[in-house]
Amino acid sequence: MATASPHQLRRSLFAALAYLATTWLSVWLSKKLSVDASIWLRVVTGLLPLLPISYGVRVVVQIILAGDELQRRIDLEAIAVASVAVGLGALTLSLLLVANVVTLSGRQALLWVFPALWMGYALARVWVARRYR
Amino acid sequence: MKSRVRELREAQGWSQATLADHLGVSRQTVNAIETGKYDPSLPLALRLGRLFKQPVESIFFHEEEHS
Numbered sequence: 001m002a003t004a005s006p007h008q009l010r011r012s013l014f015a016a017l018a019y020l021a022t023t024w025l026s027v028w029l030s031k032k033l034s035v036d037a038s039i040w041l042r043v044v045t046g047l048l049p050l051l052p053i054s055y056g057v058r059v060v061v062q063i064i065l066a067g068d069e070l071q072r073r074i075d076l077e078a079i080a081v082a083s084v085a086v087g088l089g090a091l092t093l094s095l096l097l098v099a100n101v102v103t104l105s106g107r108q109a110l111l112w113v114f115p116a117l118w119m120g121y122a123l124a125r126v127w128v129a130r131r132y133r
Numbered sequence: 134m135k136s137r138v139r140e141l142r143e144a145q146g147w148s149q150a151t152l153a154d155h156l157g158v159s160r161q162t163v164n165a166i167e168t169g170k171y172d173p174s175l176p177l178a179l180r181l182g183r184l185f186k187q188p189v190e191s192i193f194f195h196e197e198e199h200s
Contacts, residue, residue: 067159068157068158068159068162069158069162069173069174069177070158070159070161070162070165070171071159071161071162073171129161131170132161132165132170132171133161133164133165133170
């Protein structure tokens with residue numbers, strides 16, 4: 001018990017694929033929509049990827065809650081490591097932006113915060129779990 | 134923290150997976166407790182004590198207390 005079941009892994013994979021599909025659809029539709037389109041239509045189109053993301057977060061929370069105390073500790077440490085790493089990375093990037101060393105649009109940078117946090121959590125979880133083997 | 138979990142488990146002829154099933158935890162957790170890499174919570178330590186019919190303080194100890 002206490003590890004992700006094949007069913008939960010399938011649901012995670014479905015969420016990831018749905019995220020890719022809705023992101024592509026959202027970007028494609030946003031380009032097609034004219035500036036005169038209703039604000040609500042643009043909001044719905046723009047926020048479309050939030051649906052699979054919310055579903056994916058729910059699946060991960062269920063996996064964590066189904067884990068035992070050691071696995072929850074590993075998850076907590078991994079989330080802490082990922083948060084600090086992404087926070088420091090964002091701070092470093094913004095300092096370099098202020099210093100005009102790099103140029104990057106705020107739109108691009110913001111889009112990568114959540115995926116970076118997610119990937120950081122996955123990598124940190126592998127690293128943290130090794131300490132308890 | 135050291136423990137006698139491995140010794141007590143082997144005395145029962147159980148695998149780590151069997152003990153994990155009895156305790157409702159993962160095999161990785163049992164392994165981490167046996168190797169001293171993870172100190173269990175009080176409820177889990179009490180479950181171990183109840184399962185092996187031993188007081189918790191006879192299962193878990195600091196190394197200097199045992200020598």
